[in-house]
Amino acid sequence: xxxxxxxxxxxxxxxxxxxxxxxxxxxxxxxxxxxxGSVTAQRFRLAADxxxxxEGFDWQYLAFYDVFDPVRxxxxxxxxxxxxxxxxxxxxxxxxxxxxxYYPLLFQDNDPExxxxxxxxxEELNPDADGDDAFRQWYAENYFREAAxxxxxxxxxxxxxxxxxxxxxxxxxxxxxxxxxxxxxEAARKAWIGADAMLAKSGMLPPDGxxxxxxxxxxxxxxxxxxxxxxxxxLAEEERAxxxxxxxxRTGGTEKLAMS
Numbered sequence: 001x002x003x004x005x006x007x008x009x010x011x012x013x014x015x016x017x018x019x020x021x022x023x024x025x026x027x028x029x030x031x032x033x034x035x036x037g038s039v040t041a042q043r044f045r046l047a048a049d050x051x052x053x054x055e056g057f058d059w060q061y062l063a064f065y066d067v068f069d070p071v072r073x074x075x076x077x078x079x080x081x082x083x084x085x086x087x088x089x090x091x092x093x094x095x096x097x098x099x100x101x102y103y104p105l106l107f108q109d110n111d112p113e114x115x116x117x118x119x120x121x122x123e124e125l126n127p128d129a130d131g132d133d134a135f136r137q138w139y140a141e142n143y144f145r146e147a148a149x150x151x152x153x154x155x156x157x158x159x160x161x162x163x164x165x166x167x168x169x170x171x172x173x174x175x176x177x178x179x180x181x182x183x184x185x186e187a188a189r190k191a192w193i194g195a196d197a198m199l200a201k202s203g204m205l206p207p208d209g210x211x212x213x214x215x216x217x218x219x220x221x222x223x224x225x226x227x228x229x230x231x232x233x234x235l236a237e238e239e240r241a242x243x244x245x246x247x248x249x250r251t252g253g254t255e256k257l258a259m260s
Contacts, residue, residue, distance in 0.1 A: 002039060002104070005159060006065035006073070007122075007177055009098040011058060012091055019091035019245070024061065025219050026241035031086045032065060033227040037073030039066040040223045044119055044215035047185065051121070051192035052212040059098070062122065062215045064179070070101045070165030077167050087242075088250040100172045102159035106140055108148045109155040116154045117217070118183040121192055124174035124211040127204055135204040136160070136176075143202075144178065150191035152184030174211065189214055 012020035029041045044062040067073045080086045088094070127135035139158065148156035161175045182188040192212060199210045226234065 001068055002066045004067045004070045004101040004103050004165065005157070005179070006063075006067055006070070006099060006101050008063040008065070009059040009061070010063070011060040011093045013093050016091035017060070019089060019248075020061075021218070022241050023089035023091060023245055024063070026237045027087070027089075027245065029063070029219070029222055030227045030238055032077075033222060033224045034085070035073055035076035035080070037067055037069035037071070037076065038224060039068055040221050041065045042221040043218040045218045047119065047189070047214040047216045049189060050212075050214055051189045052194075052196040054211050054213060057211070057213065061218070062120070062213075067101065074101075074165055074167035082249075082251060087245070089245055090248050090250050092250075094250060097168050098172070099168055100161055101165050101167075102161050102177050103164075104157060104159050105136070106144055106158040107156070108145070110148065110153060114154060114183070116181045116183065116221075118152075118154070118181070119185055119214065119216040121180040121182060121188055122213050122215060123178040123180070123195075123199075124172075124213075125176040125178065125199070125205065126174040126209045127176075128206055128209075131204060132175075138202065138204050139176075139178075143199075147178070147180065147195075150180075150188065152182045152187035152191065154181045154183050156180050174209075185214070185216065 010020075010024070025043060029043065032038060033041055042064050046060055046062070065073070077086070082088055125135075125139070144156065144158050147153075157179045159177050159179070161172055161177075163171075180188070192214070196210050196212050199205055200207065230238070
C-alpha cells in the first residue's frame with residue numbers, strides 16, 4: 001500500500017547534465033530504494049514543448065518515489081545522506097532542495113491492463129488558505145474526472161501536502177499536486193493548452209496559484225525488488241557509474257535536511 005508520493009524537482013550544475021543524469025539514474029535512485037519505506041521510483045525530464053509554459057521555471061528533472069512509510073523514508077535520508085550509503089554527486093545544483101511528500105486524495109486508472117510507457121503532466125496547485133476545502137471539493141467534483149479522461153491519459157492522481165513525514169524544514173510553493181500519467185505526449189499537450197486559464201477562471205485559485213508542466217519519461221519505473229535483486233546488467237551499470245563519479249561528491253549540506 002502506498003501512503004505518499006515523494007515529488008522531487010532537481011537541476012544540474014550548468015554543463016554537468018550528463019554527470020547528473022548518470023548519478024541520479026544509476027546510483028541515487030538505487031540508493032534511495034534500498035532505504036526502508038520506499039516502493040518504486042521513476043525519473044522524468046522537462047519536455048521541450050509545454051502546454052502552459054511556466055515563467056521563470058528552471059527545474060530540469062522530476063522524480064516520483066512511491067512510499068509506504070514516509071517517516072521512515074525521510075529518517076533514512078537524514079541518517080545516511082552524504083555517507084557511503086547515499087553519496088551525492090557534485091553535478092547536482094543543491095542550492096535549493098525541492099522534495100516533498102504528497103498524500104493521495106483521489107486516483108483513477110483508465111485502463112489497468114495498459115502499461116504506462118510515457119511521461120506525465122504535473123499540475124501544482126495552491127488555493128488560498130481560507131478556500132482550501134472548497135477548492136478540494138471543486139477539483140474533485142468538477143475538474144479531476146474530466147481531466148483524467150483527456151486524450152493520452154493512462155491514469156490520474158490528486159494529492160495534498162501535509163507536514164507529516166517531510167524531510168526538509170520548509171513548505172512547498174504548492175500544497176496540492178495532480179499527476180496525470182500519459183502515453184501520448186502530443187495528445188496530452190494539446191489537451192492541456194489553456195488549462196491554466198481554465199483553473200484561473202474557476203475562482204478557486206489566486207492568479208499565481210497553478211503551475212502546469214509536462215515531462216518526458218527518462219527511465220522506466222524501478223522497484224525495490226529490482227534493486228535488492230539486480231540483474232547483472234543493472235549491477236554493472238551501477239558499478240560503472242560509481243567508478244565514473246569517483247570522489248566528485250558533495251561533503252556538506254545535511255543541515256538542509258530536518259524531520260518535521
